[in-house]
Amino acid sequence: MEKILAGTVVLDLTRFFSGPQATLFLAGLGAEVIKIDDPATGDPTTFSPPFAGPEGVSFHRRTQADMGIAYLKRARGKKSVGLNLKDPEGLAAFMRLVRSADVVVDNFSAGVADRLGIGYEALRERNPRVIHCSLTGYGSTGAERHLKAYDLMVQAAVGMMSITGQPGSPPAKAGSPISDAIAGTFAAMGILAALLHRNRTGVGQSVDVSMADCLFALMFDEPFDCYDALELPLRQGNRIMRFSPFNAYRTLDGWIVAGAATQDDWNALLRVMGKVDLAQDPEMNSLAWRLANNAAVDSLVSEWTQRLTSTEVLQRLNAVKLPCSPVREIGDVMRWGQLKERGMMAPLWNPLAGAAVQAQGPGFPIKFSASKAEYDAPAPLPGQHSREVLTGLGGLSAEEVDALARRGAVSAP
Known part of the structure; x- marks a missing residue:
């Protein structure tokens, strides 16, 4: 069965969690997701703790084959190109990729893409059909659009921390970085909608995704603005105000x-x-x-x-x-047959070690009757696909790629 997004090319400029979550979903649906990383620094999660390698998991690299668990999870199904966008020739090479791409995704701070010369207007000049998705903490408009944000700040900003925990307890965030995960999910949905619109009209567009908007949109189904009138504390613990019990x-044992x-x-x-x-x-x-x-x-x-x-x-x-x-603890969850039967626990492959590691990653969460959706390739080695992508998709010659590599604009192992 062919995957739904087979033939769709996505240039992935994202870092950390929200953006890589969006492009991971697109990869699972069959898109050719091409990670673009600075040759000098690479993806910041590639060699960041916690690590997984031949000797297990650790906060310290025990072997030269150890790689970051976050990278091994989030880079599955993607290709890796090392390309310096601050180098004029590296930028020119990127723009050649844009001409053949369907989607460009970034999660730079507001305004950074424009300063780099890769904002939506610059991309559209090269490819009017391109879809550009930007993920930021607070959106690309509004007075606070330039504020830097991570999940903790967003949960605090939209009130999630004020409603989490038991009544009378201090502010607390949800146990996982949900604003990142939710924004990545909404971004994938926005990109799919923009692709559908382009199929109907032939026109690309910009998709603006705010972590704060996405988290607020989901939590505000609950009428928190009416709690004072209802004389309810904002922190309800495990309760929901519409049901009792x-x-x-x-219990006796849990x-x-x-x-x-x-x-x-x-x-x-x-x-x-x-x-x-x-x-x-x-x-x-x-x-x-x-x-x-x-x-x-x-x-x-x-x-x-x-x-x-x-x-x-x-x-x-x-x-x-x-x-x-x-109420399962995580160890119990990892042994839960229901998730295993649905393929939600997948082994992680470390390409440096050439072997699966102790840690596991989530499987693709949506099942289709007529098409595949899965992460069928492991995380790549940094720069593994530079030559393949630049000569194939970008149309550069092998000599041009070598010249870029010599000046440090490209990492091409």
Whole structure:
């Protein structure tokens, strides 16, 4: 089966997480993603801790074959070209690649691409059909567009840290850099939409993706702006303000989560707990009362779960189709058969070591019935494809590539 984006050429100027996440998804869908890295510095994650190599994982390079785990994950399915865009001839070579490219992606700070001469207007002059996607912390417009941002700053800026954790607790971020991951996902979606638009109209365009916009768009489905009027604390812990009960509950040997989203769910939970008499209680049978008195409801559920093992609780709740789950630690997740059966845990190949390493990476998260979507090539060696891409896609001669390499504008091993 052919991949959906087969034949689509993406020039990837991104670094760290948000941009490489977007281009990783495009690679999984079959695009020819070409990483463009400075020959002098390379991708900053290539040799940054934590490392994985022949002697395992470590914060220190134990062998010359050790490579950064982040690079081994995020560069899968991509090609690598070392090209100095600050060198006039390196820039000219890049623009020759642009003529044949479908997409250019960067996550420079706002205005940097224009200063380098590779902003959308410059790209469009070379290729009117090109799609340019820019990922930034706060967008390419607005008074604060030039502020530098990482995930922590974005979670703080849009209020995510004010709603995460238990009531009365200090500000806390989500456990993973979700604003990066979410922005990368939205960027991939925006690029796909722009490609569809171009197929219909023949016209390329610029796609402006802000980490702050993307995170806010997802979290603001919840009516946080109404919490004061509803006399609710912003930090709800594991709760959700529309359902009760809906929380994490201790068992004899661990924790589970469970929630009653409907009246049928609530009645089923009462039966499982042996509390059917409460179905006639006008207060307990009222969702509005349970929401206002959630502590009493949680106490009722906890009293039941703490007398049983997690397995016993989950068996009884699943038997009545009540939404529930064990609270798995990461070690348990890595052994979870459901994710394994769906190909969501993939071995990582270290090209310097010529072997798989201890760490694993996520598989492609969307499954199609009529096409493949997977990362079917490992992360490349830095500059591995410079000659192939510059002579093939860019149309340079071997002698021209050699000349660029001699002046340091290209790394061509």
